[in-house]
Amino acid sequence: MSGTDLSLLLLLSLILLLIFLKLITRPHPTKIPIKSRHVFITGGSSGIGLALARQAVAEGARVTILARDITKLEQAKASIRASTGTEIDIVCADVLDFNAVKTAVESAGVIDVLVCNHGVFFAYEVENMEMNMIENIIGVNLIGSFNIVKAALAGMKKRTDRRPVSIAFMSSQLGQVGIYGYTAYSASKFGLRGFAEALQQEVIADDIHVSLIFPPETDTPALAEENKRRPPLTNIILGSSGSMKADEVAKKALNGIKSGSFFVHCNFEGYLMSIMTAGLSPQRSYLMAFVEVVSVGVLRIVALCFQWTWYRSVEKYYAKSKRA
Numbered sequence: 001m002s003g004t005d006l007s008l009l010l011l012l013s014l015i016l017l018l019i020f021l022k023l024i025t026r027p028h029p030t031k032i033p034i035k036s037r038h039v040f041i042t043g044g045s046s047g048i049g050l051a052l053a054r055q056a057v058a059e060g061a062r063v064t065i066l067a068r069d070i071t072k073l074e075q076a077k078a079s080i081r082a083s084t085g086t087e088i089d090i091v092c093a094d095v096l097d098f099n100a101v102k103t104a105v106e107s108a109g110v111i112d113v114l115v116c117n118h119g120v121f122f123a124y125e126v127e128n129m130e131m132n133m134i135e136n137i138i139g140v141n142l143i144g145s146f147n148i149v150k151a152a153l154a155g156m157k158k159r160t161d162r163r164p165v166s167i168a169f170m171s172s173q174l175g176q177v178g179i180y181g182y183t184a185y186s187a188s189k190f191g192l193r194g195f196a197e198a199l200q201q202e203v204i205a206d207d208i209h210v211s212l213i214f215p216p217e218t219d220t221p222a223l224a225e226e227n228k229r230r231p232p233l234t235n236i237i238l239g240s241s242g243s244m245k246a247d248e249v250a251k252k253a254l255n256g257i258k259s260g261s262f263f264v265h266c267n268f269e270g271y272l273m274s275i276m277t278a279g280l281s282p283q284r285s286y287l288m289a290f291v292e293v294v295s296v297g298v299l300r301i302v303a304l305c306f307q308w309t310w311y312r313s314v315e316k317y318y319a320k321s322k323r324a
């Protein structure tokens with residue numbers, strides 16, 4: 001066979017692969033309209049959630065935010081009024097308290113886009129965390145999201161507006177890879193992935209579409225707090241990874257939700273991580289599925305190189321601390 005024959009054969013197989021993927025990727029592509037719809041954001045009084053609330057308002061949504069601290073909620077409402085001239089609704093509840101969550105969700109009215117964004121994080125070695133801190137991180141981030149979804153789902157299913165609706169979870173790149181210092185946090189965010197994958201199969205028949213958002217480090221009040229007490233190795237390992245502004249993450253998140261994407265990445269590093277960690281997760285875009293299929297081998301090599309550098313940092317660090 002000549003060189004041209006070979007390249008023709010390769011081209012033909014790639015085209016056949018594309019056609020095959022277009023036929024089989026599920027769920028089907030969808031679009032979630034935001035304008036004039038009810039967007040409910042937990043943890044909407046600060047950081048990424050507040051940025052998301054402001055942008056949803058700017059796109060014409062009716063927005064409700066939920067958090068614990070009424071003063072921060074009032075401040076968020078005032079700041080959105082000042083920057084957009086629009087009123088949002090605020091509801092007060094601890095996501096750990098199912099009855100409080102249910103009352104808050106019911107008072108807000110039927111939800112079209114539910115964003116479980118609330119979350120807490122601290123970086124410590126598991127040995128240096130009390131059980132109550134571990135339970136708090138997993139409780140708020142994972143069980144809290146169950147409480148929210150359980151409270152909102154029946155209403156979303158019974159909605160009279162038959163257009164597609166969305167349930168989105170704010171995970172983290174640490175929901176795609178475990179890093180030194182984040183045992184509890186990664187466990188909570190990996191947990192959200194299992195929740196989201198199974199939930200999508202349960203709600204697809206009701207035209208409800210699940211998104212999992214994977215932000216990198218994002219400049220928010222919570223990150224500033226966490227940074228004060230990070231283990232040195234956590235800093236060394238995360239040192240070179242990119243960080244973003246809350247507004248930029250919110251924009252990526254909202255676009256991901258509107259396009260009904262299951263995985264939502266926020267930057268180029270996140271794009272590569274989404275391909276690397278695609279595994280058995282659903283994929284709506286046959287083009288993205290194509291990219292996953294053809295690049296998975298090479299990206300596995302890149303992933304192993306990252307692990308190599310991380311383990312070298314750990315080895316060097318402990319070699320030094322033994323000598324000292």
Ligand SMILES: NC(=O)C1=CN([C@@H]2O[C@H](COP(=O)(O)OP(=O)(O)OC[C@H]3O[C@@H](n4cnc5c(N)ncnc54)[C@H](OP(=O)(O)O)[C@@H]3O)[C@@H](O)[C@H]2O)C=CC1
Pocket residue numbers: 042043044045046047048049066067068069070072093094095096117118119120121140144170171172173214215216217218219220221222223
């Ligand atoms: N910042 C970062 O680097 C990254 C953050 N993320 C994720 O993004 C999400 C938002 O983080 P970020 O904006 O940084 O955090 P912030 O601390 O700025 O905001 C957290 C929000 O969640 C609310 N909240 C916290 N605990 C509870 C609770 N028990 N019940 C109800 N509401 C609660 C807070 O309000 P109140 O305290 O009044 O209840 C606040 O509104 C989290 O899920 C986080 O894991 C993901 C990747 C990176």
Ligand SMILES: CCCCCCCCCCCCCCCC(=O)[C@@H](N)CO
Pocket residue numbers: 121172173174177179215216217218223226238241269272273302303306
């Ligand atoms: C080429 C392939 C790219 C692979 C690179 C992998 C880099 C992983 C870095 C993970 C960083 C996660 C930060 C999230 C911070 C967070 O969630 C906060 N809440 C906690 O600080």
